[in-house]
Amino acid sequence: MRYIYLFYLTLFGALSAFAQTKVSGVINDESGNPVPFANVIYANSSIGTISNDDGSFYLESDQNFDSIQISFVGFKSQSLPLTQSATYNITIVLEEEASALDEVVIYQGKTSKKNNPAIDILKKIWENKRENGIYKFDQYQYKKYEKQEFDLNTIDSSLINSRIFNGMEFIFDETDTNSVTGKTYLPIFINEAIYRVYGNNESNKEKEVLLGNKNSGFSNNQTLIAFLKDLYKEYNVYDNYLKFFDKSFVSPLSRTGINVYNYVLADSSYIDNKWCYKIVYYPRRKNELTFKGDFWVNDTTWAIKKIKLAATKSANINWIRDIYIEQDFDVLNDSIFLITRDHFMSDFAFKKKDEARGVYGKRTTLYDDYAFDIDRGNQFYNNDREQYIEKVYNRDDSFWAQNRMESLNKDEQKVYKMLDTLKTVKAFQRLYNIGSILASGYIEFDNFDYGPIFSTFGYNDVEGIRVRAGGRTYFGRNDPWRIEGYTAYGFKDNKFKYGLSGKILVDDRSRLIISGGNRRDIEQLGASLTNTNDVLGRSLASSSLITVGSNTSLTNINLSTFALEVEPLKNFQIRFGGSYRTLRSASDKFSLAYYTDENQTAIKSEIDQTEISTIFTYSPGRKTTGYGVERTIINDGDFPRLFLNYSLGVKDVFSSDFEYKKIQFYYRHPWQLGGFGKLTTTLEAGKTFGDVPLALLNVVPGNQTLFSIYGAYPLLDFYEFVTDTYASVHVEHNFNGRFFGRIPLIRDLNLREIVAIRAVSGSISDENQALNASYSNPVLLAPNNKPYWSYSLGVGNIFNVFRLDFHFRGNYFENPGARKFGVTGSFGFYF
Template sequence: MKDKIPALIGLLLLALPVMAQTKVSGVVYDDTNQTLPYANVYFKGTSEGVITDENGKFYLESANSYTELVVSFVGFTTKEIKLEKAITYNLNIVLGGAKQLKEVVIYSGKTSKKNNPAIDILRKIWERRRKNGLRMFRQYRYDKYEKVEFDLNSVDSAMMNSKLFKGMEFIFKHVDTSNVTGKTYLPIFINEALSEVYGDNTTNSKKEVIKANKNSGFNNNQQIIAFIKDLYADYDIYDNYLKLFDKDFVSPLSRTGINVYNYVLADSTYIENKWCYNIVFYPRRKNELTFKGNFWVNDTTFAIKKIDMAVSKNANINWVKDIYIEQEFEVLNDSVFLLTRDHMMTDFALNKKEESKGVYGKRTTLARNHQFNIEKPQDFYKQDVNYYDETINNKSDQFWEDNRFETLNKDEKGIYQMLDTLKTVPRFQQYYTLIATLGSGYYQIGNFDYGPLFSSVGYNDVEGLRLRTGGRTFFGQNDPWRIEGYTAYGFKDNRFKYGISGKWMVDRKRRIILAAGNRRDIEQIGVSLTATNDVLGRSFASSAIFASGDNSKLTNINFSTFSAEIEPLKHLVFRTSLSYRTLKSAFPTFSLDYYIDPNNPAAGTRGFVQQYEYGFLIDYTPFRRTIGYGVERSDVDTNYARLFLNFTQGIKGVFSSDFEYQKLQFFYRQPVLVGGFGRLFTTLEAGKIFGEVPLGLMGVVPGNQSYFIIDNTYNLMNYYEFVADQYVSLHFEHNFNGRLFSRIPWLRDLNLREIVGIKGVWGTVSDANVKLNASSIVYRAPEDIYWEYHAGIGNIFKVFRIDFAWRGSYLDLPDANRFTVKGVFGFHF
């Protein structure tokens, strides 16, 4: 992350004259010379205003001309300031009169929950929140225009003269000033979309049909697109929690809001002939995922007319300095308030210091032409599996001039041309290549991606130092076919390994994909209960540079597979496969031997397994969000449920296959938001093998001998410590996202996040499989339930998590690990 952000923000922004007519900034103090946070600042006679931040600072801008500014807070004397100039910066405003109501108003602390008129109004909002706006109608439709923009911000003048920008000086002609923060910025990406939105409240169905899309900038960069997807995430201000950047913020209109927010009834006035109350809200505690701001609410419908809010600077969120949200609702008639404008601006930065540099992400959504109670057949709302129409992205400039809801300003109009020119500058191409390489792990050479770079070096007891090189075809994120391969060499065993695979999407609409591949390599089998046929997949345990204990129980694998899959419904995949594998121990002290005739041990043993299999699986991932429409897609995040059912039939005799058996495996993962106290991740796995199989085909409970945290493994279990031919495994892990630490004064400023979890597995091994075993592994099944628990601290220096784990059972085993410490690096919001 530290390597990517400077390259993204390496441009200078100059403050040029802008179209706004009135701009004002300053700091609000009380009469004891202490800064006054969350004071109300607005232009007199209007609803255009802001709330001061935690340090009493504010910036306010309007396209209209105003001559008076009003600053107020309950318990203080309201002050009106004459504005002599259109641009007035660095005002110092003092509010007096606090002593008169000192016993009532504690502006930097908690407001009363009793006899508070703001909370009385809030309760009326709760009663009506599911009856306002679009929810008042059986069906609805409207036209939608959405504009997403990324801008570099806060680059100082010293950078303009830096050699870093040599040859790119022309970009500085496109700087502008934010009407929210007052900072200069330079647009680097813009995306516009036109669509039609349909909904049916009787069946809770919704569908959005994209009619046109246009972008310029980093449109092929997967990481930028993932950011955009998060900006596109839908949220409803009336919901209890708003999901922004993988975090769940408490809405100021939430039923639990009175526990995390202070509310103050600040003002009341007519807005569009509707009497409205103005309520100011701000957090009760630091470091929680909350907002500060204000909203205007109608006095009869208790529908929101306008809301402005910003994420508290103390909120426990990484790489994001500020988030601003503005929503405006139009009065359709006396009782219908419809959301017509939604603007969100995010300031991405390495830290939250005022002078820090970063990138603005801005999304503006406009709605119009509403129609109601026009019923559509239910099939209409069925989601398209893989809808991709090139004509959507090829609309003419004249089409956009005629159809976009609002005209682009002069700087937005110049983005398309500027970025087209910028991409021809060699130095910019170098920066872009660096960013794309670090983000994806691949270095692109023409239509070939070299990588993944982070898998180039490994180590294990068999291969010693292992070097790997490889790559894949890449024409774009929507490629209908892809070929990928690698070769690796171990300096200890002096052997080359390789893998190659190909995928072809023969039907885009239903995502019918044919795939085939072959791999000859060394692998640590038994590090996952639920098997997959990813031909190029390699476990972290097989090449971990840092590991504890013996890492010699590795297997030589020759694996070939062919599969066909189809996605008949969105997020529901059916796959059938044929595979053939051979397995042989890769180290002299490790054996996969089995008795040729279990009833007659004198007949000898065999240590080489040949096996042909037929497989069928169902993979269901509701609410999954992905990038791309090609043969491979990338996930935007991992907060979706997954249900996986896999059946495998081993067939004896085909290609000299050794065993006849059936395997049934089930996997279910469910993230659950727990009422503002973070997320609980539950993972359930179960499986059974019908028939006799040797160790190479047995279910091995996954241990973890590395020093790193690996999902769905057991921290205190060694490789091959437990085996089972029928099993049930259950993992619980809860991430509080800093909710507990935020209540401890000396910890809250560190923005740490607490994690707790418990894992358990039960399993057995049949007598027939025990009798078949002739390997060096003594079968031990977790018949009495193996379990362990852990507690962790995340977000250490924003990038590191450390877990402390304890074994809860099987403590008397001679090789039992009772306690361990493991960690993991990662970049998370």
């Protein structure tokens, strides 16, 4: 999904709003140092903001005000008159106060954790948070209206006159300033959706039914809609951690909040006839995933009435310059506070400098029509299979007029009209096509996509330079069938290779899919422990442009497959397949030869093998988009995956050589550990029953490339360890800058520390050893005396896109050519 993120980051833009009073500036102390997290409000109102890390602020309202008030603990409050509707770039100097402001606000800088009335109130919130909102009921349901918008911000003459917008200048006719940042922005995209949400707190299950969806210019695009929905995940401010953009921010209402936030009791007042306290909070340290802002809390239920959260600019998160959140809650039956409005705004930008151009992403969610304790039974929630209903994406105007919980303003209505016009402009079509290539890796033609373009070039020691051309049929996002294929040519071996596959969706409810294909190519079989007979699959190890040492241990493969796949339960797939493959060495420096008689006098160098398999795959929490034969995963790497494969080698069918049984298990689980980062654990185990030669054994995956490949052992050469019974574990933890963020100078680089450890134990039987007719390359060796292990120390987020891993071998130094140390790297666009 990282390419989709890049695509929409460069393509989308801003929404217009009208305001009557605007003011911006910077707040300093008497020494000229900025005062971060100071309160700025319009006089005699509750409309305000908090200054940024650098003391800057922007405040806007659609009402008229004649002055603002500035205050911060330890400083004298100050009032500043406003003589005009827009007052920009003012400098405010706060004087330190010699004595305490009053008995309530007595803190300066870091607030005390003791004798602090704000923290006393916070403890009341912790005690009562499970007694508030929808959690108070066994079952709940409500209606939800969601509006998502993208705006291009920091509009100036250089952008307007840019060649990229030649022929599209009319889109700049309407611009305005953002009410949070004060930046000029231009609207370009809007998506609306209506849902009915059902939940059961007893079984902890929830079901969301889409009633209608509409967007500007990209109608019926489920991939875009699902991507946006995953980008702006649902969250609960009462949780200890709030996950945005794959990062866990500490909630100001968290039980651990007192360790990372300062809290000040700033005010008290009636809000909707409820007496509430206002608490201001701000971070204790820089570079942590924290917020600044304030919240109002009721004095009897200790429920949140209003809350504002703004991410600090020093937070260790990429491509995000600002995050701003507002939530409002209403009272049901005079006691239960339910969320009624949630507004989320983020500012995407390649640079965090204020003058840098970026894209606003906004989501406004409204909640209404609550109902409780209506039991719908477990079957209602278990039947959560998504189906494509065309009318849901093509609702008429009367549906939206009836179901919108707030009307579109004039500027939001203009977005729909503008995109309709833009689609007819050739310049926009070119821009859209470029973004589409980045997002999918394919170049689109009428009913055919060429690609993936990222696989065009490769290199290995057998083929030399390798070029590849391929494509797939594409009639729409929900195609019930698809054919794809490729051809490749190696300039060293002067041979053509190819692959061709097809699949058809027979039943969309059970997702019964029939597939088959044939491939003749060169492959690195020793690149994965747990693998399947994928017709078009190819590992990075097979054609990496940069390698460590020579890579001649490649295999010529002629593979034909046929399979039936079904999904009886959501995210649980069963695949029945059969395959026939011919395997032989692709190099005279590598041998797959084996003995065919007990006296070891007859040798065969080619293997013909028929195999049938049953594969079970379960991915709880996986989110996909698309209703056709192929679906796109939108939360890749964010859910556990369990894989079980039982294979049966059949002898003498199509001249098949061996009879055996093989079982393989794979379990990968990412764990979000709140402020401690993300832990990823992987376990693999397998066993082959029966006597088989090298080509059918399990090779511990080495890595002779300079790229970090998850699941591979970076200091092992290909075929360094070969097993018929194995167990492997890989543990990797990304601390997300928790320690680097506390080291002066280094913390400003926003680096992220990563540690990993890998271990594998396995054995190979004497019978399988005896089958091997090669005495040099490879020598069959298994890590059976003791587990082989290595560890890695990594530094991520270098220049926001690069990661370096430093690997250290733990044992088996006596192996021929054993590498004790190595460095690999990888590129990626991560938040």
